[in-house]
Amino acid sequence: MRRWGLLAKEALSQTLTFARFFCLFHVTNHYLWSPTLVFGPSMLPTLNLTGDVILAEYVSHRVGRVGPGDIVFVRSPVDPNKIVTKRIVGVEGDRVTYFKPRNGDTCHTVVVPKGHVWIQGDNLYASRDSRQFGPVPYGLIEGKAFFRYFHPLLYLLVTEVQLKPDMGLGRRSFSHGLNWLE
Known part of the structure; x- marks a missing residue:
């Protein structure tokens, strides 16, 4: 009987270790980064047509730390089941x-309303963004x-996403200073 007690204690210990790991993984993956x-x-x-693996972090936008030049993951205002990268x-x-490339080169100006952002893809000719559906x-x-x-x-290198190209905005630079393996 003592043997079963030790076995049960060990099984419980292993289960608790797994549960802690799973909880930590879940919190990290859904609330910090993934x-x-x-x-x-x-x-x-900026990003490859065939796919890039990006480390996304989920804290900055909650504390108001995103701004012009940042690449963000946005729930599509057109299709809420879809996440777009802009x-x-x-x-x-x-x-x-x-300007809307397919409608000639007519320029339009808009003031972004309170609580909204204006998002665009880097490839203006192949992006569905705020130019079509307005501020997000x-x-x-x-x-x-x-x-x-x-x-x-076989090589694994981590490089910084080029977040701040010259977009002709005449604005300050938003550099993270995160340069790994340059």
């Missing part, structure tokens, strides 16, 4: 001038791109 596969033409040339071009109060509520931001994993064959 790897995300991103593919499609809308963010070319760059923030303007935040509330910003005046954004844009800040609450639809799900996360922010933090790192891009690059893994040719």
Whole structure:
């Protein structure tokens, strides 16, 4: 009988260890950061058409730490079951001038309303973004791109996502200073 008691105690200990690991994994994956596969033409040339693995973090947007130039994961205002990857071009109060490539080169200017952001893909000719559906509520931001994993064959290198190209906004630079393995 004593043997069964030791076996039960060991099984309980292992189960609790697994439960702790699972809880830590769940909290980390849903509330702190997680790897995300991103593919499609809308963010070319910054992100690859065939797919990039991006480390997404879920804290910055909750504390108001996203701004122009940041690549974010947004719940689509057109299809709420879909998450899209776009760059923030303007935040509330910003005046954004844009053009719709397929409708000629007519420029339009809009002031981003309070509680909203203006998002666009880097590839203007292959992106469905704020130019079509307008400013996006800040609450639809799900996360922010933090790192891009690059893994040719057997090598695993971590590189910073190029978050801040010159977008001609004449605004301050938003650099994270996160440069791994340059």
